[in-house]
Amino acid sequence: MRILDEHRTGTIRVIGAGHSWNGGIETSGALVDLRHFRRIRIHPDRRRVSVGAGCRIAELLAHLARRGLTLPSIGLIARQTVAGAVATATHGSGRHSMSHYVESMRIACYGKGGEAEVRRVDSGQALRAARCSVGALGVVFEVTLKCVPQYYVRERCVWRSDLDAVLDNESAAPLQQFYLIPHTWAYLEHERSVAPDNHRSGIAMLYRVYWLIVIDVLLHLGIKLTASLLRSRRLVDVLYRRLLPACIFPKWRVTDRSDRQLLMRHDLFRHLEMEAFVPREKLRPALDFVSAVLRAADDADYDVSAGVQDRIRALDMRDSFERIRGSYSHHYPICVRRVRPDDTLISMASCHGMEERDWYAISLITFAEPRLPFQNVARLLATTMAPLFNARLHWGKWFPLNAGEVERSYPGIREFRAACEGFDPRGVFRNPFLEEAIFRTFDHHNS
Numbered sequence: 260m261r262i263l264d265e266h267r268t269g270t271i272r273v274i275g276a277g278h279s280w281n282g283g284i285e286t287s288g289a290l291v292d293l294r295h296f297r298r299i300r301i302h303p304d305r306r307r308v309s310v311g312a313g314c315r316i317a318e319l320l321a322h323l324a325r326r327g328l329t330l331p332s333i334g335l336i337a338r339q340t341v342a343g344a345v346a347t348a349t350h351g352s353g354r355h356s357m358s359h360y361v362e363s364m365r366i367a368c369y370g371k372g373g374e375a376e377v378r379r380v381d382s383g384q385a386l387r388a389a390r391c392s393v394g395a396l397g398v399v400f401e402v403t404l405k406c407v408p409q410y411y412v413r414e415r416c417v418w419r420s421d422l423d424a425v426l427d428n429e430s431a432a433p434l435q436q437f438y439l440i441p442h443t444w445a446y447l448e449h450e451r452s453v454a455p456d457n458h459r460s461g462i463a464m465l466y467r468v469y470w471l472i473v474i475d476v477l478l479h480l481g482i483k484l485t486a487s488l489l490r491s492r493r494l495v496d497v498l499y500r501r502l503l504p505a506c507i508f509p510k511w512r513v514t515d516r517s518d519r520q521l522l523m524r525h526d527l528f529r530h531l532e533m534e535a536f537v538p539r540e541k542l543r544p545a546l547d548f549v550s551a552v553l554r555a556a557d558d559a560d561y562d563v564s565a566g567v568q569d570r571i572r573a574l575d576m577r578d579s580f581e582r583i584r585g586s587y588s589h590h591y592p593i594c595v596r597r598v599r600p601d602d603t604l605i606s607m608a609s610c611h612g613m614e615e616r617d618w619y620a621i622s623l624i625t626f627a628e629p630r631l632p633f634q635n636v637a638r639l640l641a642t643t644m645a646p647l648f649n650a651r652l653h654w655g656k657w658f659p660l661n662a663g664e665v666e667r668s669y670p671g672i673r674e675f676r677a678a679c680e681g682f683d684p685r686g687v688f689r690n691p692f693l694e695e696a697i698f699r700t701f702d703h704h705n706s
């Protein structure tokens with residue numbers, strides 16, 4: 260309260276674990292760190308857990324696991340804080356984002372007269388806004404989330420001939436995620452489903468060691484070495500054509516506890532990521548478009564199909580497209596995850612004001628430095644995919660769109676801005692990133 264009172268005419272932002280790739284935590288005023296707010300309380304119905312905002316997801320998962328419980332949805336890593344992950348709609352595959360499962364929150368914010376107050380938000384439009392707020396509503400210090408009985412996940416990695424084959428398997432493996440492999444442009448499916456019983460496979464421990472050493476460490480080391488340190492397109496090509504296929508064993512079908520199976524160690528090597536969500540009906544053309552742009556970026560002579568050229572021309576982006584030709588060689592598998600429709604205003608899978616449908620997150624990761632060539636390609640993709648495929652960018656990742664471009668894809672954004680007014684009439688919780696990505700057109704319309 261004291262911090263809110265002291266900074267009522269300045270700027271306040273909150274830092275979680277600092278894992279976002281954008282300016283969400285930047286501030287010229289106060290930066291609040293809630294790392295000591297870590298209390299965990301499971302409700303008597305064992306269906307909800309209230310947790311301090313600064314608690315890391317890994318700590319929460321371990322606490323729940325000891326009591327036979329877990330979270331319905333998690334991302335690829337568990338190092339984020341609960342409030343940070345929720346603020347940006349962190350997601351995995353085959354379920355809603357974490358934001359959707361928020362039942363209530365306690366938020367320090369401002370009243371109508373500008374006085375600091377604590378509000379409990381547990382229903383209606385305020386809850387939809389708070390579930391994914393990018394920190395624009397105030398300082399969240401407690402989150403109540405749904406929890407579920409612990410479950411086990413059965414998985415294997417299998418090559419698929421094309422996108423149809425991947426999607427055909429979706430009903431049998433609803434938690435699946437898949438990868439479009441650069442250079443070979445083959446599809447690798449991480450086939451996953453909930454196991455019928457909570458029984459760990461005999462080889463689960465060996466599989467964990469294999470995954471950590473071969474995939475999380477050696478493969479990533481190989482990518483870092485070939486793409487970033489040696490900058491050798493030829494070696495990256497060898498890595499994906501020869502080494503990766505030798506490391507995948509489709510006959511291994513392994514069942515393990517959900518949190519062990521769903522988490523990876525993506526945090527081991529520093530990288531930059533942008534992730535674009537498209538609705539299900541746009542997935543195929545969006546993936547064709549992404550791969551065509553990346554192939555043209557990799558090879559200046561790549562013959563882009565007439566359909567893709569028409570799309571770029573219709574947006575008057577031909578010059579920008581020609582500029583990225585031959586400028587950047589993509590070197591990391593493009594991970595695609597399905598996210599069920601969220602009951603929120605602005606999470607990436609929000610279905611507010613539109614028909615409910617699944618969204619697919621298309622992830623673009625680079626290890627190469629300097630980042631500028633990647634950023635030029637990613638910016639072109641973001642600015643073209645928003646109008647072409649209603650694409651929405653992940654709020655916790657690299658975010659090169661402005662509020663005007665964001666507005667087109669989010670029917671709920673005006674209601675979100677209105678909700679923010681009710682929590683923060685003077686815009687204390689806004690920083691330049693939020694102004695640029697969310698509020699600027701709003702201020703313009705109202706001036």
Ligand SMILES: Cc1cc2nc3c(=O)[nH]c(=O)nc-3n(C[C@H](O)[C@H](O)[C@H](O)COP(=O)(O)OP(=O)(O)OC[C@H]3O[C@@H](n4cnc5c(N)ncnc54)[C@H](O)[C@@H]3O)c2cc1C
Nearest residue numbers: 275276277278279283334335339340343349350394399655
């Ligand atoms: C290696 C790696 C892997 C990742 N994998 C995934 C993945 O699989 N799926 C996915 O969806 N995302 C993924 N992410 C993105 C990550 O989940 C988000 O960026 C998440 O927001 C990071 O949480 P954090 O605790 O680090 O929050 P921060 O980055 O510190 O903050 C994120 C935002 O939340 C706000 N915020 C934080 N705490 C509070 C609070 N108490 N009150 C109000 N606002 C607050 C901050 O101001 C900021 O705007 C990954 C990131 C990394 C680095």
